[in-house]
Amino acid sequence: MIDSERLRILTESAKYDVSCSSSGSKRSGQGRMGDCSYAGICHSFTSDGRCISLLKILLTNRCCYDCLYCVNRRTADVPRASATPDEICELVMNFYKRNYIEGLFLSSAVEKSPDYTMERLLDTVIRLRKQYGFGGYIHLKGVPGADRLLIERAGKYVDRMSFNIELPSENSLRLLAPQKSKKTIITPMRQLADPIYNEPPYKNRRGFLPAGQTTQMIVGASPETDGHIIKLSQALYDNFKLKRVYYSSYVPTNFETQYLPQKQAGLLREHRLYQADWLLRYYGFSAKELLDENENFEQGYDPKCHWAIKNIHLFPIEVNTAPYELLVRVPGIGIRSAKRIVTARLSGKLDYEHLSRMRVVLKRAKHFITCNGKFFGTDDAFAIKNLLLLSHESENYEQLTLFSDNETKNSVITGEL
């Protein structure tokens, strides 16, 4: 059994990998214990509000690379530890049967060489599947620069693989992670996106990477703009069929250098990027529509509001007739609400009351829609912008005076922010 000290070290080194989802795989009836739930299951939530779905752990944090942003870089003065493949397997099986976790997220620092590290990772997952009969979810971190046969072999055993793109541009990568290069990261991603893996003999009962591949990049450690980042994300989704791009806002590690900011990047920026990411994947937006390459997102309101205000001439739209594609573009109406509207309007005209009963959030949406020809919002773009800005501020208290503007007065009287 692994001791708690090593578990702590190996977990603390792995926790900055944000990928936590256990969804997208339908593995069932394989192995002696465990299956996968397509929607994913969260088993707990830590004090930072993130879920525990997978056991996030490194095989070792002894690294021969020296990436400046990373806690495990060679020159960092941190406690080092390693675990054997059997220790990891035992831990996974015992956590899994107690229902603590949904599967394993296995990664490793680059020890000796990429191939050596990848072999050890592969050894662990094969052991877990074959010897221990584990049928649950496995997310394996790939090591850039490892041999393509090793990567292909891993794809047969795990549900999801990911190679981290780390930083949004080649220049930053050269500056902050000198041993990694764009080529070594992109090559395996391209390999895994190869359509050959969708056909036999790769596509068999067990499947090849049933939950696809993802990646992660650090935001705020380098000077790239939001526009640049979402353009990159879009290219990754289009070219490599990624399931997700994760963004992790930069957290300063115990190390000072002129190349890195001393301050933690804002969580709000990360949040806006995720919102934009969802718009790319589910709402039919393109990166170009959302933002120009050298622009950043407004902090005051979300990317969809930003887009809607820029394109105010398209609104208001009629909820009873507007196509689904346009409904999801209304600020405040999400995928769920849009689907509800489309279903509900089949059996009768919808008015404002119907919408609020259906729990469609109308605070923002009312400025952009008409219900049965009736409009309940404000039609001046500038006023809408201010209202949206206000509605995003959670704490907006002000003592009412004789000189308060109309906006505040209304808000005090109606209770609306």
Next chain:
Amino acid sequence: MIVYEIEKSLNGLLTALFESYLYKEVPDLVSADGSYQVKFDTVIRQIKPDEERANRVKVAIMKYSNEYTLDMVRTVLRSCSERKFTVCFNYLRAIVENRRDIAYELGSAPTVEFNELKDRVRLEVHRFKGFLRFSETVDGYLFAKFKPDNDIIDLLAPHFMKRFKFHSFLIYDERRNRAVAYQNGQAKYFVPNKPIGVCFGREELDYRALFREYFDAVAIKSRKNQKLQRNFLPVRYRNSMTEFGNIQ
């Protein structure tokens, strides 16, 4: 105000629907446990379940809708809400009244209320797929106890049967004193007549300690957000979870 007092079952509910047409009235409240306030003008009807009448209603419902509706009603009846019988009654009555399935009329009041309760039960099932904690006993079977808001043990057990196909386990609902035991591919639901006591295996406490260590280590301290944590993991569930409270 008209109140129907029914027996706590699907047949009881369907009989009430039959009688509301018999008396040509719509009850304001349908209750099975008498937990309502009697007002000055309250008329209470005691309704005895009647298989034949219930079946006639069932046929009518099946004519306008399908088996799925009844399945959903069974799910909603697992809810802990006091209004569940009234909500189901209104929903079924709306189907019979309109002579069509109203499952997709998402703006109409009976459907909204019905779906809300249904979603709440389903959410809890989904949550406990993750939040339930097992302990290994000396004999090597897995034991879990929990206190769900809704009566969901029957909906939850199949998930773990699939997952721990070759393992024996026992799940115990402390709030309702109901349990399910699974062994060799067979599940048995029962009401234990004495408290269930188990003797933990040798490694049980060690793995609990390891998980607590893990739980603490994996949080990023500089991004603390306990409000978010509470939203996802309500405090009332925590006392039966390994990572919170007492390790024993």
